[in-house]
């Protein structure tokens with residue numbers, strides 16, 4: 575692809591920096607299935623330490639991280655409460671049903687954000703002939719709701735009340751550092767009540783591959799076996815963990831820039847007739863806007879936009895998602911908004 579393409583499809587499209595590539599080339603490695611890769615071990619220890627938890631586990635993808643946690647928390651035939659636009663339900667190949675044998679129980683939250691009131695309506699009564707709720711899974715930031723952030727009070731209340739009811743809570747926080755940046759809060763405080771968390775190194779943080787699961791030592795040991803069962807036992811994975819370590823140390827600090835870029839683009843897009851978008855709702859690095867009033871379908875719009883070297887993804891027939899990341903600068907953001915305007919003026 576030509577250098578001049580502005581790729582706003584996802585924050586996963588970033589390429590590893592020169593510093594990361596150097597660290598990958600020089601990484602001290604061993605066989606991680608024997609738990610002998612010093613760089614993987616260091617990444618896991620660092621993640622656990624940062625989140626002040628007992629242990630962490632490096633997994634090849636966020637999807638495998640979420641599935642591993644679900645398998646560790648549930649038995650076949652149980653239910654997992656999740657938000658209807660959530661990643662875990664829409665973009666993970668129904669793995670919780672196909673592999674873990676559990677049923678998603680969908681609830682809907684305004685802008686993807688659930689409250690205990692909403693969640694509790696999905697909890698099954700404890701009757702022997704009814705399926706039982708084993709787990710609640712929250713998503714922060716909520717990807718398909720447009721990168722929205724949980725107020726910590728709301729997620730804490732869900733954790734506390736769920737625990738009182740004997741139900742565990744998992745956090746799919748692929749973009750936890752974006753959420754923390756938006757709130758101006760510490761990610762440790764935001765996540766401390768969850769039984770397990772999964773976050774991605776491969777998104778805004780800039781690593782080429784990988785996610786982390788964080789939890790208690792006993793939980794992570796169970797996850798290690800499950801990861802192997804899923805085919806996620808990697809060997810000299812230190813070459814990947816070396817990039818992950820840099821992503822973890824340096825990535826979180828620069829996310830405000832991505833958020834500023836997203837806000838800038840949202841403001842520019844909202845001014846274009848035919849686009850429906852409330853820039854006040856753009857909290858992090860994801861911008862979703864509606865094209866319905868313009869008469870364009872998402873697919874025709876995106877094809878036309880691609881001819882102007884700007885890439886984005888459809889959410890559905892009417893809505894388009896653009897994501898900012900470390901490989902786009904302010905100039906790219908402005909060029910992208912201008913390209914959208916040109917498409918409509920044609």
Ligand SMILES: *Cc1c(COP(=O)(O)O)cnc(C)c1O
Nearest residue numbers: 635636637638661713717746748
């Ligand atoms: C990206 C993402 C994941 C995991 O994605 P992978 O592509 O499997 O790494 C999980 N949850 C959310 C909310 C995501 O945005």
